[in-house]
Amino acid sequence: MRTFVVIGQTASASEDFSLDDLPGSSGRLDVLLRCLRAALLFSHGLRPDARVYLVLRGGPQAPRVLKVDGATCKFLRPDERSLATLVKKTLAAAAQARGGGFVELRPGLALAAGDLECVHVELGEAALYVLEPGAADIRTQDLAPGNQVFFVGDHAGFDEATRAELAALSARPLGVGPLSLHSDDVVALVSNELDRRADTAGSARS
Amino acid sequence: MRTFVVIGQTASASEDFSLDDLPGSSGRLDVLLRCLRAALLFSHGLRPDARVYLVLRGGPQAPRVLKVDGATCKFLRPDERSLATLVKKTLAAAAQARGGGFVELRPGLALAAGDLECVHVELGEAALYVLEPGAADIRTQDLAPGNQVFFVGDHAGFDEATRAELAALSARPLGVGPLSLHSDDVVALVSNELDRRADTAGSARS
Numbered sequence: 223m224r225t226f227v228v229i230g231q232t233a234s235a236s237e238d239f240s241l242d243d244l245p246g247s248s249g250r251l252d253v254l255l256r257c258l259r260a261a262l263l264f265s266h267g268l269r270p271d272a273r274v275y276l277v278l279r280g281g282p283q284a285p286r287v288l289k290v291d292g293a294t295c296k297f298l299r300p301d302e303r304s305l306a307t308l309v310k311k312t313l314a315a316a317a318q319a320r321g322g323g324f325v326e327l328r329p330g331l332a333l334a335a336g337d338l339e340c341v342h343v344e345l346g347e348a349a350l351y352v353l354e355p356g357a358a359d360i361r362t363q364d365l366a367p368g369n370q371v372f373f374v375g376d377h378a379g380f381d382e383a384t385r386a387e388l389a390a391l392s393a394r395p396l397g398v399g400p401l402s403l404h405s406d407d408v409v410a411l412v413s414n415e416l417d418r419r420a421d422t423a424g425s426a427r428s
Numbered sequence: 429m430r431t432f433v434v435i436g437q438t439a440s441a442s443e444d445f446s447l448d449d450l451p452g453s454s455g456r457l458d459v460l461l462r463c464l465r466a467a468l469l470f471s472h473g474l475r476p477d478a479r480v481y482l483v484l485r486g487g488p489q490a491p492r493v494l495k496v497d498g499a500t501c502k503f504l505r506p507d508e509r510s511l512a513t514l515v516k517k518t519l520a521a522a523a524q525a526r527g528g529g530f531v532e533l534r535p536g537l538a539l540a541a542g543d544l545e546c547v548h549v550e551l552g553e554a555a556l557y558v559l560e561p562g563a564a565d566i567r568t569q570d571l572a573p574g575n576q577v578f579f580v581g582d583h584a585g586f587d588e589a590t591r592a593e594l595a596a597l598s599a600r601p602l603g604v605g606p607l608s609l610h611s612d613d614v615v616a617l618v619s620n621e622l623d624r625r626a627d628t629a630g631s632a633r634s
Contacts, residue, residue, distance in 0.1 A: 241448075245507050252507040265561075265583075265608035300610065301451050301458040302508040355471070377471075399620050400627035402471035404506065407616040414605050414617055421606035 224416055225348065225371040226409055227275045227341055228257045231378055235278035235286035237314040241306055248306070249280035253376045255305040256406035261413060262292045263300050272413070275341050276309075285337040287324075288312065289344075295330025338387060345371055350393035352380075353412065355402035357395035360415050372396075372412055374405050430622055431554065431577040432615055433481045433547055434463045437584055441484035441492035443520040447512055454512070455486035459582045461511040462612035464496060467619060469506050474498045478619070481547050482515075491543040493530075494518065495550075501536025544593060551577055556599035558586075559618065561608035563601035566621050578602075578618055580611050 232249035239248035244255075254276045261274045272292040279285050288309065290298075299305065308331070316325065316333045323340065324332035334340040349366035352373040373380075373388055380388070398411040438455035445454035450461075460482045467480045478498040485491050494515060496504075505511065514537070522531065522539045529546065530538035540546040555572035558579040579586075579594055586594070604617040 242509070244509065245505065256506075259610075260613060263610060264613075265610060299451065300462075303448070303450065399624050401623050403616075403620070404465075404469060404471060407466060407470075407620070410609075410613040410616045411620055414609070414613070417607050418605050 223271055223273060223348075223369045224261075224269075224413070225273045225275070225345070225369065226257065226261045226374055226412075227277065227338075227371060228254050228374045228376065228405065228409075229277040229338075229380065229384060230254045230279060230376045231381055231384075232280040233276070233278045233376065234281045235284035235313065236281045237310045238281065239306075239310070241303055241310070244302065244306055250377055251278075251280075251306065251309065252302055253405055254278075255302050255309065256404070257374060257409045258290060258298075258305060259300050260406040260409040262290065262295070262298060268292045268295060268298060269413075277338060277341070279337070283313070283335075285335075286313070286316075287334045287336060287338075287340045289324055289332045289334070291330040291332075293330070338384075342391070345369075350388075350391055351396045352388045352393040353408050354380075354395045354397060357397035360396045360398055360412060363396060365416075365419070370416070372409075374408060376405060429477055429479060429554075429575045430467075430619070431479045431481070431551070431575065432463065432467045432580055432618075433483065433544075433577060434460050434580045434582065434611065434615075435483040435544075435586065435590060436460045436485055436582045437587055438486040439482070439484045439582065440487045441490035441519065442487045443516045444487065445512075445516070447509055447516070450508065450512055456583055457484075457486075457512065457515065458508055459611055460484075461508050461515065462610070463580060463615045464504075464511060465506050466612040466615040468496065468498045468501070468504060474501060474504060475619075483544060483547070485543070489519070489541075491541075492519070492522075493540045493542060493544075493546045495530055495538045495540070497536040497538075499536070544590075548597070551575075556594075556597055557602045558594045558599040559614050560586075560601045560603060563603035566602045566604055566618060569602060571622075571625070576622070578615075580614060582611060 233251040244252040270293040324334040326332040348369035439457040450458040476499040532538040554575035
């Protein structure tokens with residue numbers, strides 16, 4: 223299982239944003255939606271081995287975390303407006319949510335009231351990585367077998383407190399090349415690297 | 429210079445699509461817009477060494493080709509609705525365009541009435557590649573120095589006539605890994621491979 227945790231420092235945790243101006247009204251939720259597409263969708267549908275947590279730290283309902291599970295989610299479309307509509311409805315359906323972990327509101331979509339601590343309790347024995355410009359190149363690094371979790375920043379990267387929290391969890395820094403890229407491109411590159419390794423491992427076994 | 433030519437078999441060549449339903453009303457122009465973002469934008473702005481041609485083969489004004497130049501384009505935003513708005517305005521501004529090659533309608537945005545032949549006359553001595561699932565892995569292939577052009581299909585890949593046309597141009601097939609991916613992810617992966625090679629070449633020179 224591969225898990226991406228995308229931290230939206232200003233992304234709206236409530237449904238009061240406009241589909242007609244996502245960047246301006248949702249605290250750049252659009253950045254997180256593009257990560258969601260890159261992590262879960264490929265040409266032939268949904269990746270059943272991928273899961274995404276969107277950490278929403280903006281607006282009056284913040285913090286909240288939306289979990290999207292590739293194995294059980296249905297009808298996920300790739301365009302931003304469709305994804306934004308789905309997230310908006312899910313956030314609205316949980317207007318009264320209070321603590322207690324994730325509540326599934328639609329197939330494969332669950333919401334929790336809280337911040338990264340809601341994610342941590344679900345990760346189990348996974349290996350933790352944090353994607354950072356300039357860090358050790360993922361292509362040259364050994365990755366732990368089993369479950370892997372990748373923390374991804376938004377358009378502004380990570381704030382200092384989050385950086386310290388991830389360091390305290392011993393999340394290992396990884397990079398994807400010489401330039402600082404959009405978050406969704408980073409997710410696409412990591413997904414491709416994992417696809418390649420799974421393919422090589424599969425070939426070696428067969 | 430890196431050039432991506434994205435061929436939209438049904439993507440609208442006229443402005444009569446709805447920003448509120450891009451996938452349903454624009455012949456999947458949304459797929460091409462996501463490729464545009466992946467090719468031209470990174471964390472710190474526009475890539476000055478990248479250029480994109482969107483081949484629009486859908487609707488009453490088809491075929492038309494929209495060229496977007498990273499060196500001269502301004503204010504390109506990453507979200508789909510902003511990109512769609514820009515394309516819509518550009519297509520509307522050229523309602524009367526007839527033959528004669530590309531006409532620049534906004535800084536860095538030019539439109540031509542025609543199909544791939546409008547692109548070919550601009551490519552010069554570039555090396556041509558066509559991105560195809562299952563083709564030789566770009567990571568292991570030598571790429572010609574100088575200008576490189578990558579032809580990319582839409583959500584439905586390439587039609588047979590286009591495939592034959594690209595083969596006649598001796599465009600070399602390249603792949604990006606074991607899975608068939610969304611077109612914008614393919615563009616992101618090729619861009620990253622080129623970034624890495626440019627970085628290595630730069631280090632070797634210095």
